[in-house]
Amino acid sequence: MSPHTVPPEPHPTGTPAAHPTGTSAAAPATAGADGAEPPAAPLAVTPAAPAAATAAPPPAAELPAPAPAVTPTAALPGLPRTLTSRARTLTAAVRKRCVDLARIESPSGDAPRLDALAEELAAGYAATGATAVRHPCEHGDHLVLDWPGQQEDLPHLLVVGHHDTVWPVGTLADWPVEECEGRLSGPGILDMKGGLALLEGAFALLADLGQRPHRPVRMVIVSDEEIGSPDGRGLVERHLRGAAAVLGLEPGHPDGRLKTARRGSTRVRLTVTGREAHAGLDAADGLSAIDELVDQLIAVRGLARQPGTELNTGRIDGGTRANVIAGHAEAELGLRFATTEAQRRTLDTLAHLTATRPGADVRTEVLSSRPAWPERTGNPLLRHVRSLAAALGQHLDGAPAGGAGDTNLAGARGLPTLDGLGAVGAGPHARHEHLRVDQLGPRIALLAALLAVPLPRLRER
Numbered sequence: 042m043s044p045h046t047v048p049p050e051p052h053p054t055g056t057p058a059a060h061p062t063g064t065s066a067a068a069p070a071t072a073g074a075d076g077a078e079p080p081a082a083p084l085a086v087t088p089a090a091p092a093a094a095t096a097a098p099p100p101a102a103e104l105p106a107p108a109p110a111v112t113p114t115a116a117l118p119g120l121p122r123t124l125t126s127r128a129r130t131l132t133a134a135v136r137k138r139c140v141d142l143a144r145i146e147s148p149s150g151d152a153p154r155l156d157a158l159a160e161e162l163a164a165g166y167a168a169t170g171a172t173a174v175r176h177p178c179e180h181g182d183h184l185v186l187d188w189p190g191q192q193e194d195l196p197h198l199l200v201v202g203h204h205d206t207v208w209p210v211g212t213l214a215d216w217p218v219e220e221c222e223g224r225l226s227g228p229g230i231l232d233m234k235g236g237l238a239l240l241e242g243a244f245a246l247l248a249d250l251g252q253r254p255h256r257p258v259r260m261v262i263v264s265d266e267e268i269g270s271p272d273g274r275g276l277v278e279r280h281l282r283g284a285a286a287v288l289g290l291e292p293g294h295p296d297g298r299l300k301t302a303r304r305g306s307t308r309v310r311l312t313v314t315g316r317e318a319h320a321g322l323d324a325a326d327g328l329s330a331i332d333e334l335v336d337q338l339i340a341v342r343g344l345a346r347q348p349g350t351e352l353n354t355g356r357i358d359g360g361t362r363a364n365v366i367a368g369h370a371e372a373e374l375g376l377r378f379a380t381t382e383a384q385r386r387t388l389d390t391l392a393h394l395t396a397t398r399p400g401a402d403v404r405t406e407v408l409s410s411r412p413a414w415p416e417r418t419g420n421p422l423l424r425h426v427r428s429l430a431a432a433l434g435q436h437l438d439g440a441p442a443g444g445a446g447d448t449n450l451a452g453a454r455g456l457p458t459l460d461g462l463g464a465v466g467a468g469p470h471a472r473h474e475h476l477r478v479d480q481l482g483p484r485i486a487l488l489a490a491l492l493a494v495p496l497p498r499l500r501e502r
Contacts, residue, residue, distance in 0.1 A: 120490070121432045127249055128486035131242050135481050136225065138165070138238040139464070143218045143230040147181075149205040155181025155264045158204050162237060162262065169244035170253070171260075178272045181205065181264030185280070188244065188258040195256035196285040198492070201277055201447045202237055202463075203266030207470050216472065224466070226475040235476045236290030236463025237262070242481075243488035254492040256285065263447065269308050269409020270447055277447050286422055286499055287451035288491070289460030291444075292469060297480065299439040300461035301423055302452065304351075305378035305413030306445035309391055310371055311337060313359075314402040317368035327366030331359045333401045334370040337394060341374070344390060349383030352376055373408070377443070381413050381453070411445045414452030421499050422457040429490045435483050444469075457499040462488060 147158045159182050163173035166186050176183040184204070190197075206229030218227030225235075240260070247253065261280050263273025270277065281287065293299055313334045318327030338354060345352040352374060359370025374391075378384035388407070396403045423439045430437035439459065452458040464484065466476035 121434065123250070124246065124486040124489050125433055127246050128482045128489065131246055131485055132482040135238050135242040135485060136478055138241060139225060139230055139235045139476065140218050142234040142238055143227040144213065146208065146210050146213060147205055148209050149265055149267045150180050151210060152179065152181045154210070155205060159184045159264070162204060165241050169241060169248055176276055178264055180272065183264055183273055183276050184262040186260040188254055190254045190256040190258065192256055196283050197257040197259045198254070199280055199284040199287045200240065200258065200260040200290060201287065202233060202260065202262045202290040203264070204237065204262050205264050205267050206232070207267050220478065223478050224475040225478055228474065231292045231464055231466045231474050231476045232469035233290055233292065233463050236292065239463060239481065239484050240290060240488060242485040243492060246485060246489045247493060252493055255495050258492060266447055269306065269411065271409045273447070274450065277450055281451055281454065281456060284456060285496055286457040287448060288462050289446060289448035290463040291446050291460050292463045293461035293465050294440060294442065295467040297437065297465045298461065299423065299426065299437065299459050300442040301420060301439040301459065302416035302441035303414045303445050303449050303460065304443055305381065305384045305411055305449065307376045307384065307388060307410040308408040309374045309376065310406045310408055311374065312371045312404045312406065313337065315366070315368050316400065318366045320364045320366050324366065328398060328400050329366050330370040330401065331367040333396060333398050333403070334359060334372060336397050337403060338372060344387050347383065347387065349379035350376065350387050377445070378413050380415065384413060411449040412453035414449040414458065416441050421497060422459055425497050426459060426491065429494060430487055433486050433490060435487065
């Protein structure tokens, strides 16, 4: 073991794999014209004192109090200054980790690249004390990680994330990861390679202090979030059972605020079947699937005028040649919903579309769907996080967000849920996507505090 790596705490089910030299255990990627990058190095932990297996713990005043009947700030005597200063020293390593992860391209559906990144992430988190389990998926494996807590009998804290991006392979060729004026830019660096690196940094910080989280922590990283988690949804839902609270590592609002509610979302494919014929010789024998699809889309556009519904026609395809009447056409729709009622009403309408041309066939297929996560009054989890942030010298608040994610699955069920705990920046899914380097340290400290400090009562029993 490297003299600069603190040994992870033993896990109840065994000892997690460690990196004997402080480097990744991921299989090497071969750099080449396809854009593959060499594996990133996991964060190294710099101990507060000379590392040794029997190193004395930090002073009691710097550790979170284990007693549950305390306020968040009372549980942090001496710890805010320690977390803030240690997070500051980890910023450079986390920044490099963000860069390295973003240089491993991982578009949705590219199983080899997603699996390589899953292996790299598992290696990095294992170095902080996690055990990792890969869950096979033909479109790219998902990852479930577990860290032991000081009080193993408590319900787990669930963290959700994803390692797929919207950017195709080769994007790095003309948009390399780079920093300019304190902004780190690159494909997927905000959504959400930055969030994945920040959590690794938070666990490295706790290991640096000789600490474990207050309660068990489980993290689910899915490979298909950017396409609605069609396979990953079931995995997330299984691990919602028994969770004390759910945290999401999506980027926060551009001003740093957390996300306290999210709209529902559904991807729908409209498929139209017509009848092919020669467009000049036998036009009367044909039935244009494209013409039928256009008329259906004009009618469907009216759904966006209904309260609480937004519609984007994201893709259209059909036909073969200009002199052949199209026998097939399809469109993919992206829908957003402010309420579950708007979602139910709109999807019911789409399910009952009928062809306007005799002989044409119109079919509706739901590709993925997430329920609306409504804003709720009170929100004790947000109050808890605001209190921790204040103790760390940060001002933090929350607000609803327009996008959807896997935290919708928890929030819609009424579980205590917060998202936006990842990197602070702007431009997800856009060419100006970037994160703010000056906000890495504060986020590392906040995440470490969230892991270490006892949760208050979040639900009425």
